[in-house]
Amino acid sequence: MYRYTDFDATFVAERNAQFRAQVxxxxxxxxxxxxxxxxxxxxxxxLQLHAYMLRVAIPYGTLSSAQMRQLAYIAExxxxxxxxxxxxxxxxxxxxxLRDVPDMLDALAEVQMHAIQTSGNTIRNVTADHFAGAAADxxxxxxxxxxxxxxxxxxxxxxxFLPRKFKIAVTGSPNDRAVTKAHDIGLRMVRxxxxxxxxxxxxxxxxxxxxxxxxxxxxxxxxxDLLPYLEAVVSVxxxxxxxxxxxxxxxxxxxxxxxxxxIRARVEERFALLRPAFTGVDQQLFAQIKADFAxxxxxDRDTGPFDLAYANDPVFRSWADTNLSAHRAPGHAIAQISLxxxxxxxxxxxxxxxxxxxxxxxxxxHDELRISHEQNVVLPHVHKADLPAIHAALKDAGLxxxxxxxxxxxxxxxxxxxxxxxxxxxxxxxxxIATRFDQLKLEHEVGDLKIKIxxxxxxxGHHHVGHIxxxxxxxxxxxxxxxxxxxxxxxxAAIGQRTGPGFSADEIVPAIERIVDTYLSERDSAxxxxxxxxxxxGMTPFKTALYGESDKKQKAA
Amino acid sequence: MPAIFTxxxxxxxxxxxxxVVYLTQDDTWTRNLxxxxxxxxxxxxxxxxxxxxxxTSEVVGVYLADVSPGKSGPKPTHFREAxxxxxxxxxxxxxxxxxx
Numbered sequence: 001m002y003r004y005t006d007f008d009a010t011f012v013a014e015r016n017a018q019f020r021a022q023v024x025x026x027x028x029x030x031x032x033x034x035x036x037x038x039x040x041x042x043x044x045x046x047l048q049l050h051a052y053m054l055r056v057a058i059p060y061g062t063l064s065s066a067q068m069r070q071l072a073y074i075a076e077x078x079x080x081x082x083x084x085x086x087x088x089x090x091x092x093x094x095x096x097x098l099r100d101v102p103d104m105l106d107a108l109a110e111v112q113m114h115a116i117q118t119s120g121n122t123i124r125n126v127t128a129d130h131f132a133g134a135a136a137d138x139x140x141x142x143x144x145x146x147x148x149x150x151x152x153x154x155x156x157x158x159x160x161f162l163p164r165k166f167k168i169a170v171t172g173s174p175n176d177r178a179v180t181k182a183h184d185i186g187l188r189m190v191r192x193x194x195x196x197x198x199x200x201x202x203x204x205x206x207x208x209x210x211x212x213x214x215x216x217x218x219x220x221x222x223x224x225d226l227l228p229y230l231e232a233v234v235s236v237x238x239x240x241x242x243x244x245x246x247x248x249x250x251x252x253x254x255x256x257x258x259x260x261x262x263i264r265a266r267v268e269e270r271f272a273l274l275r276p277a278f279t280g281v282d283q284q285l286f287a288q289i290k291a292d293f294a295x296x297x298x299x300d301r302d303t304g305p306f307d308l309a310y311a312n313d314p315v316f317r318s319w320a321d322t323n324l325s326a327h328r329a330p331g332h333a334i335a336q337i338s339l340x341x342x343x344x345x346x347x348x349x350x351x352x353x354x355x356x357x358x359x360x361x362x363x364x365x366h367d368e369l370r371i372s373h374e375q376n377v378v379l380p381h382v383h384k385a386d387l388p389a390i391h392a393a394l395k396d397a398g399l400x401x402x403x404x405x406x407x408x409x410x411x412x413x414x415x416x417x418x419x420x421x422x423x424x425x426x427x428x429x430x431x432x433i434a435t436r437f438d439q440l441k442l443e444h445e446v447g448d449l450k451i452k453i454x455x456x457x458x459x460x461g462h463h464h465v466g467h468i469x470x471x472x473x474x475x476x477x478x479x480x481x482x483x484x485x486x487x488x489x490x491x492x493a494a495i496g497q498r499t500g501p502g503f504s505a506d507e508i509v510p511a512i513e514r515i516v517d518t519y520l521s522e523r524d525s526a527x528x529x530x531x532x533x534x535x536x537x538g539m540t541p542f543k544t545a546l547y548g549e550s551d552k553k554q555k556a557a
Numbered sequence: 558m559p560a561i562f563t564x565x566x567x568x569x570x571x572x573x574x575x576x577v578v579y580l581t582q583d584d585t586w587t588r589n590l591x592x593x594x595x596x597x598x599x600x601x602x603x604x605x606x607x608x609x610x611x612x613t614s615e616v617v618g619v620y621l622a623d624v625s626p627g628k629s630g631p632k633p634t635h636f637r638e639a640x641x642x643x644x645x646x647x648x649x650x651x652x653x654x655x656x657x
Binding site: 029048049097416417418428474479 | 570572576577617634635636637640641644650651
């Protein structure tokens with residue numbers, strides 16, 4: 001894992017000291033809220049419905065056991081004993097007081113963590129495939145790239161007052177687990193015909209009010225050109241991007257308005273100007289960073305204990321079938337820890353659970369943990385022989401839910417239970433859907449199905465790219481939920497289509513049930529997943545199940 | 558005829574704690590909606606809002622919120638204000654726990 005250099009540590013310490021002074025000046029009245037707000041946002045501090053909220057970056061989703069324990073400590077010392085993991089590989093603390101935040105930031109710095117640029121109109125926390133460095137299908141580890149981008153973008157003087165926020169995601173695998181096509185810039189690590197490493201650069205993706213799938217602006221960018229090229233893209237948008245209207249300020253609108261060819265031409269022109277300024281220091285740095293991400297030494301051991309437990313323990317077998325993924329090293333697995341126990345808040349972990357996960361990572365997992373954009377925790381490198389013991393420990397901590405990728409593994413934003421921007425609640429809808437399908441014992445019968453819920457049009461819950469997306473709105477003072485179907489967050493990314501009129505909070509779970517029933521009756525076999533069935537049969541049977549046959553006739557009349 | 562003025566309270570978040578506060582009749586801040594001053598005159602409400610908004614060393618984000626007056630004090634008319642008054646629905650945190 002990357003370790004802070006003296007420069008990094010000094011930078012974070014100075015930044016924390018500055019912010020401590022800014023908080024003091026706000027409290028003593030020397031700074032107005034208008035002056036303070038952009039400063040606190042640059043340091044991850046929001047003011048939400050009931051309290052302040054501190055958003056802490058988990059760069060490329062990677063945590064050590066010591067870092068996870070420190071998050072547990074912060075949750076208990078200054079918050080209410082839990083943390084909320086988000087779709088952008090951050091952790092949010094929902095209840096800090098203003099005076100405590102500088103101490104929380106110092107506590108984070110002790111374990112080489114920070115909240116810098118987790119908000120504000122800056123380049124945000126760079127996210128990456130949560131299976132980075134472990135996945136069997138990976139071409140290259142995306143984390144050194146993400147770390148290089150973090151260092152380049154942090155406090156970048158040109159990019160501290162962008163037209164709007166700017167999000168970058170990196171994947172090193174052809175199977176996109178980082179939702180790269182829904183980011184301002186998505187980077188796919190590829191090799192050209194000569195076998196040289198580089199990037200496919202995708203630009204202008206995004207969800208929110210105007211969802212857009214990103215477009216390829218450069219199909220092969222040599223590795224050494226990465227930073228000047230990124231700088232060219234961001235600076236072109238920094239000048240063109242609309243500051244007159246925050247709903248039209250993201251790069252997806254700029255790309256849409258100017259067209260990808262015009263943007264490409266402008267970027268290439270700017271790139272030609274910037275490229276000579278990068279003399280290779282960035283590549284020396286990149287080489288050092290890469291060394292920090294050298295894979296651990298994977299032991300060659302007998303998988304006997306795994307095979308025995310798999311054969312004899314149906315609970316373990318179910319968990320192994322659902323929560324494990326293929327690892328690149330023989331005898332190893334990637335184990336996902338679900339933070340989606342049926343009826344629990346998606347993405348929340350208590351301090352005790354954080355410590356259990358930290359202990360397991362330290363003892364069995366080369367001291368590594370990952371946070372996925374799907375709000376789960378990952379043990380990326382575990383030997384199969386250790387999985388029965390890991391599963392037993394997870395079970396004791398309420399962390400052994402076998403539902404990864406299933407209907408109850410729901411992404412949900414905080415919604416109106418916490419968020420000042422929300423128009424409806426998300427969390428209770430997720431809780432009810434998970435509880436309902438657990439009662440019906442249908443989860444494993446239904447198979448792979450992604451439900452994603454947002455409590456407002458800004459789409460933090462990625463509803464547009466859910467197989468079933470749910471968007472909570474305020475319709476004349478009542479919570480109302482719109483459904484989209486057919487969204488896809490992977491390399492075949494697609495925006496879901498709206499089914500029709502929304503449903504009330506009481507009607508939404510039965511509506512989801514009707515959609516699932518329709519899938520079960522329409523699928524051609526148990527092997528055909530929800531999304532494949534939807535693509536084959538289209539919207540009509542689902543619409544009929546939701547609104548009845550008469551709806552169409554009435555409208556036609 | 559001008560539209561009928563819906564009764565309102567002045568609300569904000571406390572600067573230090575970040576929690577929801579309401580303005581009382583004697584211009585102090587209370588954590589309980591039932592103790593808030595219900596404003597029924599539009600001109601009065603606008604002046605009180607301007608004055609309250611100037612108290613930047615105490616509160617953040619001052620605004621007028623609709624309420625329906627009742628015997629046991631004002632009640633929120635919109636669900637967002639109901640959540641602000643109570644706290645989140647997934648845990649017994651926030652004001653709902655303080656009332657216990």
